[in-house]
Amino acid sequence: MLETPRVVENGNIGPVNSAKVPRYSGEPTFALLPRLRDLETEGRTADIKIIGAPFDTGVSYRPGARFGPSHVRQSSRLLRPYNPGTSTSPFAQVQVADAGDMALNPFNIKEAISSIEEDALALTEDGATLLTIGGDHTIALPLLRAASKRAGEPVALLHFDAHLDTWDTYFGADYTHGTPFRRAAEEGVINSSALCHVGTRGPLYGKKDLDDDEAFGFGIVSSADIFHKGVGEVVSMLRDRIGNSPLYISLDIDVLDPAHAPGTGTPEAGGMTSRELLEIFRGLRGLNLVGADVVEVLPGYDHAELTGIAAAHASYDLLSLMADLRANA
Numbered sequence: 068m069l070e071t072p073r074v075v076e077n078g079n080i081g082p083v084n085s086a087k088v089p090r091y092s093g094e095p096t097f098a099l100l101p102r103l104r105d106l107e108t109e110g111r112t113a114d115i116k117i118i119g120a121p122f123d124t125g126v127s128y129r130p131g132a133r134f135g136p137s138h139v140r141q142s143s144r145l146l147r148p149y150n151p152g153t154s155t156s157p158f159a160q161v162q163v164a165d166a167g168d169m170a171l172n173p174f175n176i177k178e179a180i181s182s183i184e185e186d187a188l189a190l191t192e193d194g195a196t197l198l199t200i201g202g203d204h205t206i207a208l209p210l211l212r213a214a215s216k217r218a219g220e221p222v223a224l225l226h227f228d229a230h231l232d233t234w235d236t237y238f239g240a241d242y243t244h245g246t247p248f249r250r251a252a253e254e255g256v257i258n259s260s261a262l263c264h265v266g267t268r269g270p271l272y273g274k275k276d277l278d279d280d281e282a283f284g285f286g287i288v289s290s291a292d293i294f295h296k297g298v299g300e301v302v303s304m305l306r307d308r309i310g311n312s313p314l315y316i317s318l319d320i321d322v323l324d325p326a327h328a329p330g331t332g333t334p335e336a337g338g339m340t341s342r343e344l345l346e347i348f349r350g351l352r353g354l355n356l357v358g359a360d361v362v363e364v365l366p367g368y369d370h371a372e373l374t375g376i377a378a379a380h381a382s383y384d385l386l387s388l389m390a391d392l393r394a395n396a
């Protein structure tokens with residue numbers, strides 16, 4: 068690491084210095100941040116860790132999210148250290164590092180789910196905040212289990228997605244990318260009074276899908292609501308619903324319109340723009356964000372890095388919220 072010139076502010080080791088090394092060269096850690104293992108070699112650790120979860124054995128339609136982490140990292144090379152959207156320098160406020168990828172069994176969903184929970188707990192043992200890049204949405208269940216264990220209570224959830232992901236089973240399978248939030252509700256790892264889907268749209272199997280979902284405690288701010296009410300009103304509704312609860316944000320990139328994120332597993336027309344998504348995130352500043360994931364990026368269906376760039380920027384704004392919260396704690 069010492070031979071790579073880096074931006075260092077407030078004693079925090081930041082991205083590769085792009086005035087000295089062009090951003091398209093070298094290994095693509097997220098936002099060209101240091102690797103966690105390099106920091107640990109120097110006896111340091113990180114306040115915020117970015118971890119890849121390359122797993123897509125839970126998908127029902129297009130496969131390929133196992134290649135999401137490496138694609139989002141590659142698409143994150145152009146991110147710069149200062150975020151004008153929040154007027155903060157997240158990588159200077161706290162130490163942020165790329166922790167690499169989890170090693171997940173592609174032939175055994177239950178084993179992979181257990182591995183994700185164990186790895187998430189190990190990475191947060193020192194109090195770090197975790198941002199996980201998937202992977203299909205199956206990974207949210209073990210991440211929510213770990214987040215609620217660390218929080219010591221069920222966590223609030225803002226779930227950005229075209230879909231509810233509270234279905235029961237698919238082809239008899241309990242653990243899929245369409246069922247994580249029903250399982251999380253059944254297991255009691257999410258706070259039934261502080262749950263909301265954001266950006267949902269598209270056809271359902273029937274009205275029962277919505278009735279079941281409501282019974283678990285979920286509110287819905289649909290994609291149409293965002294269009295009709297606007298970002299400001301949506302933000303204030305979400306803030307009211309979440310309050311001061313420990314909050315987990317799960318972002319399925321298919322919440323964006325396919326025009327903004329074509330490279331995803333189950334695309335639906337009529338989604339929000341990436342501008343709306345980033346502005347909603349910025350409106351959540353100060354909420355007690357304890358963890359987040361960004362899932363369902365499929366490079367095989369992406370074009371010109373559209374989806375990868377949207378996921379990288381969404382991740383950057385989530386990191387900005389986490390860094391600001393920790394710096395002002």
Ligand SMILES: [Mn+2]
Pocket residue numbers: 204228230232244319363
């Ligand atoms: Mn999903």
